[in-house]
Amino acid sequence: MAGNKLKSEKKEPKKKKEQQPNPDVLRPDKEPEVKVKELVRDERTHKVLGAFFLLLALYTFIAFTSYLFTWEEDQDKVFRYSSRVLFMHEIEVDNLLGRLGAYTSHWFFYKGFGLASYLFCYFFFIIGINFIVGRRVFRFWRNVKYILFGLLFISMSFSFLSGKSVFPWGGAMGDALNRWTGGFLGKTGEGLLLLLAGLTWIIWKFNVDFKWPEKKPKPAKAFAPVEEDGDDEPEEDEEPFARPGAAPVTAGALNKYNEAAGNITVLPMMEEEEFDAGLQLIEKEDTTPNVAYIPPKPEPVPVREPEPEPEPELEPEPEPEPEPIREVTPPKKSSAANEVAFEIKPVYEDPAEDEIEQIEPVREPVLVDPYEPTLDLRDYKYPALDLLENHGSDKIVQDNTELEKNKNQIIDTLKNYDISIQKISATVGPTVTLYEIVPAAGVRISRIKNLEDDIALSLSALGIRIIAPIPGRGTIGIEVPNVKKTIVSLRNILASDKFQHSQMDLPIAIGKKIDNENFIVDLAKMPHLLMAGATGQGKSVGINTLLVSLLYKKHPSQLKFVLVDPKKVELSLYKLIEKHFLAKLPGEEDAIITDTKKVVHTLNALCIEMDLRYDLLKEAGTRNIREYNGKFTQRRLNPQKGHRYLPFIVLVVDEFADLIMTAGKEVEMPIARLAQLARAVGIHLIIATQRPSVNIITGTIKANFPARIAFKVSSKIDSRTILDIGGAEQLIGQGDMLISFNGELVRLQCAFVDTPEVEGVAEFIGGQRGYPDAFLLPEYIDEKDMEGKDFSLADRDPLFEEAARVIVQNQQGSTSLLQRRMKLGYNRAGRLMDQLEAAGIVGPNMGSKARDVNVKTEADLEEILNSML
Numbered sequence: 001m002a003g004n005k006l007k008s009e010k011k012e013p014k015k016k017k018e019q020q021p022n023p024d025v026l027r028p029d030k031e032p033e034v035k036v037k038e039l040v041r042d043e044r045t046h047k048v049l050g051a052f053f054l055l056l057a058l059y060t061f062i063a064f065t066s067y068l069f070t071w072e073e074d075q076d077k078v079f080r081y082s083s084r085v086l087f088m089h090e091i092e093v094d095n096l097l098g099r100l101g102a103y104t105s106h107w108f109f110y111k112g113f114g115l116a117s118y119l120f121c122y123f124f125f126i127i128g129i130n131f132i133v134g135r136r137v138f139r140f141w142r143n144v145k146y147i148l149f150g151l152l153f154i155s156m157s158f159s160f161l162s163g164k165s166v167f168p169w170g171g172a173m174g175d176a177l178n179r180w181t182g183g184f185l186g187k188t189g190e191g192l193l194l195l196l197a198g199l200t201w202i203i204w205k206f207n208v209d210f211k212w213p214e215k216k217p218k219p220a221k222a223f224a225p226v227e228e229d230g231d232d233e234p235e236e237d238e239e240p241f242a243r244p245g246a247a248p249v250t251a252g253a254l255n256k257y258n259e260a261a262g263n264i265t266v267l268p269m270m271e272e273e274e275f276d277a278g279l280q281l282i283e284k285e286d287t288t289p290n291v292a293y294i295p296p297k298p299e300p301v302p303v304r305e306p307e308p309e310p311e312p313e314l315e316p317e318p319e320p321e322p323e324p325i326r327e328v329t330p331p332k333k334s335s336a337a338n339e340v341a342f343e344i345k346p347v348y349e350d351p352a353e354d355e356i357e358q359i360e361p362v363r364e365p366v367l368v369d370p371y372e373p374t375l376d377l378r379d380y381k382y383p384a385l386d387l388l389e390n391h392g393s394d395k396i397v398q399d400n401t402e403l404e405k406n407k408n409q410i411i412d413t414l415k416n417y418d419i420s421i422q423k424i425s426a427t428v429g430p431t432v433t434l435y436e437i438v439p440a441a442g443v444r445i446s447r448i449k450n451l452e453d454d455i456a457l458s459l460s461a462l463g464i465r466i467i468a469p470i471p472g473r474g475t476i477g478i479e480v481p482n483v484k485k486t487i488v489s490l491r492n493i494l495a496s497d498k499f500q501h502s503q504m505d506l507p508i509a510i511g512k513k514i515d516n517e518n519f520i521v522d523l524a525k526m527p528h529l530l531m532a533g534a535t536g537q538g539k540s541v542g543i544n545t546l547l548v549s550l551l552y553k554k555h556p557s558q559l560k561f562v563l564v565d566p567k568k569v570e571l572s573l574y575k576l577i578e579k580h581f582l583a584k585l586p587g588e589e590d591a592i593i594t595d596t597k598k599v600v601h602t603l604n605a606l607c608i609e610m611d612l613r614y615d616l617l618k619e620a621g622t623r624n625i626r627e628y629n630g631k632f633t634q635r636r637l638n639p640q641k642g643h644r645y646l647p648f649i650v651l652v653v654d655e656f657a658d659l660i661m662t663a664g665k666e667v668e669m670p671i672a673r674l675a676q677l678a679r680a681v682g683i684h685l686i687i688a689t690q691r692p693s694v695n696i697i698t699g700t701i702k703a704n705f706p707a708r709i710a711f712k713v714s715s716k717i718d719s720r721t722i723l724d725i726g727g728a729e730q731l732i733g734q735g736d737m738l739i740s741f742n743g744e745l746v747r748l749q750c751a752f753v754d755t756p757e758v759e760g761v762a763e764f765i766g767g768q769r770g771y772p773d774a775f776l777l778p779e780y781i782d783e784k785d786m787e788g789k790d791f792s793l794a795d796r797d798p799l800f801e802e803a804a805r806v807i808v809q810n811q812q813g814s815t816s817l818l819q820r821r822m823k824l825g826y827n828r829a830g831r832l833m834d835q836l837e838a839a840g841i842v843g844p845n846m847g848s849k850a851r852d853v854n855v856k857t858e859a860d861l862e863e864i865l866n867s868m869l
């Protein structure tokens with residue numbers, strides 16, 4: 001910005017002082033705290049612990065197993081000497097692991113839980129594996145619950161069943177429970193109680209479907225292969241899913257059928273471990289195709305190996321891959337549906353919340369005697385997950401009846417147009433289900449694309465989107481909205497491992513992909529984001545989601561927001577965190593900017609901040625903010641020379657259209673400049689608009705915002721304006737969105753965070769000690785304001801008189817009129833207009849509206865011009 005100037009350097013020292021605590025004073029506090037934390041977090045510490053627990057598991061296992069054979073010989077020695085036996089060299093025991101083995105086993109078996117003690121080996125084993133692998137292969141709390149239940153249940157059951165046996169089957173604990181319960185309920189009552197507990201566990205773990213026993217006769221009949229059946233009503237058999245008025249087919253019923261047909265079972269929800277097992281299973285299955293999957297064709301149909309989901313480039317952290325697992329073969333049906341292999345992809349489950357421990361975000365890497373920016377506010381506490389809510393269960397409901405119905409309809413519709421299919425699979429997401437189709441050889445993809453409307457009509461649902469082909473997969477996708485949608489709570493995404501352990505600079509948890517995988521990306525890599533969506537489709541929630549994600553991960557010293565809210569209500573909640581996370585112009589009262597004029601000043605101030613940061617980077621010989629801050633924290637840059645720790649700055653504009661309407665180029669130019677250049681110096685932009693029309697999202701803006709989000713928009717044209725492709729007009733609202741990034745288009749369900757939750761987080765942060773003031777941006781002086789005032793008539797442009805005549809003749813104070821009529825560039829026409837204002841011929845700038853023309857006739861004008869001579 002040629003016009004950007006620093007008004008005075010007066011405020012600078014104050015700002016620097018506030019942002020750069022004296023390094024010498026801070027040093028002593030820092031060191032011990034960081035070293036202990038580092039040691040605890042060190043990967044090697046975890047591996048050593050892992051090895052320890054695995055060996056402990058092995059040790060107890062050998063000791064226990066040996067105890068089963070040697071307990072009689074060893075027991076009296078342990079009884080007689082108790083723990084002293086451990087130190088008595090002269091005592092010999094038979095246990096393979098010596099006196100310690102005999103004593104430990106006796107303790108666990110006899111005094112503890114009997115045979116159930118083996119669960120401890122399992123417990124040590126899972127801890128060991130989790131530590132050594134470095135991630136939660138086994139869910140800790142879930143297993144602890146099972147183990148506790150198992151200890152009580154198994155020890156009591158063994159004690160109950162073993163009667164007067166001398167071997168401690170249930171241990172002291174089992175015996176005690178058995179005695180007490182037997183006395184209380186009687187032997188039969190106790191037996192029933194144990195049975196109930198066992199059944200409860202099975203139901204809980206496998207979610208047994210109780211509708212199944214009632215439906216048993218029918219589905220069994222319907223699903224059984226014809227040759228085994230002997231029923232002469234094949235018609236009825238052939239349409240178990242689509243029969244009008246038929247009871248919904250449940251997973252249990254489907255399983256029953258699959259068992260009968262020798263196929264693979266579908267479980268409604270799967271544990272993570274089962275997932276992996278399933279993956280292997282399907283890989284095996286695919287290489288030896290089940291006859292039921294292959295349509296009757298002369299040549300064998302190639303079966304696709306399940307491909308791993310392409311990881312988006314911007315997500316470096318690995319996440320367990322929710323890949324195809326189980327296959328369901330549909331029952332025979334008179335239509336085309338029976339010829340096609342149908343695969344329902346499993347719902348990927350996020351870890352349950354109680355299994356997640358929230359970890360403190362990772363701070364700057366620790367180097368020799370480093371500067372630590374977070375020590376400015378050393379007592380600052382990151383907001384806890386408890387401040388956020390679980391909206392619903394977050395568990396995806398997979399309705400097999402709906403899946404079958406839609407699948408059959410898709411197949412039948414395509415069949416009507418002579419398009420046959422090799423295979424169809426379904427991935428159930430939170431809002432929509434993706435049906436992925438492998439067309440038969442020779443079918444042209446464009447034909448399916450052309451049938452988009454027919455398929456939508458036949459499925460009679462809104463929001464069908466056809467992706468033909470799915471990039472990189474060679475299949476065709478049809479997205480169909482779920483009847484029952486699942487709200488994706490921000491809390492659950494923030495609680496995920498991926499977010500908690502993220503090393504990204506600016507991690508934003510946007511939502512969930514169709515396969516239920518969390519979509520967490522680094523805003524710093526995007527590096528700017530454009531959001532559009534018609535009113536009421538989830539844009540404000542989306543902005544809150546992004547802001548709250550950042551608040552959960554960043555310390556106030558590392559991040560500042562510049563919030564622009566022309567609507568004046570959307571972002572006002574964040575006022576509470578002004579002294580922690582907001583930036584503002586010096587001398588301003590409100591950190592949240594609502595006035596257009598001030599927006600222009602703030603944007604220009606950001607441009608100055610950007611230029612200043614570039615100067616600092618250049619002087620430090622660094623290429624970007626990461627390197628610069630790295631050097632600064634290593635104390636290789638001198639604060640006396642103006643160097644300072646640079647927080648990331650995120651500019652959020654809630655209603656961009658309003659700004660462009662009122663201030664036009666004045667807003668567009670600095671935004672475009674920031675978008676082009678600010679990435680390297682840690683300034684990132686999130687711009688949202690309700691009206692994604694071409695005069696608002698201009699070519700210049702678009703070219704500089706490679707990452708774009710579209711919520712539901714009202715027309716295909718709007719969708720094209722924002723994403724360069726249609727589709728957003730077919731979204732279903734309520735946070736259903738498409739994100740375009742790196743040339744990829746991904747459908748997501750935006751994470752939901754409600755206003756009271758945001759309020760809670762802002763109150764929590766605002767209630768803590770903050771900086772004395774908001775982060776101050778450099779001061780900006782509008783050069784035009786100054787020019788207008790200082791204008792000397794002697795310096796006027798040679799075209800001044802001609803311009804004055806054009807304006808008065810047309811009675812229109814518009815710069816573009818001068819540009820057109822006089823064939824001038826924007827700058828010169830603008831300067832002329834300022835001079836005309838200074839001469840009193842036109843009124844002041846009124847944003848995008850034309851200025852008032854104060855001189856009404858040409859005669860009046862000539863008089864004024866003559867008087868100027």
Ligand SMILES: Nc1ncnc2c1ncn2[C@@H]1O[C@H](COP(=O)(O)OP(=O)(O)OP(=O)(O)O)[C@@H](O)[C@H]1O
Binds near residue numbers: 533535537538539
């Ligand atoms: N991710 C989401 N999940 C579930 N429901 C959502 C989601 N996002 C929005 N909604 C629902 O849609 C309503 C409108 O959302 P929101 O206020 O964000 O719309 P908007 O596009 O910002 O509207 P406006 O532009 O008028 O402010 C919310 O009150 C909420 O009920």
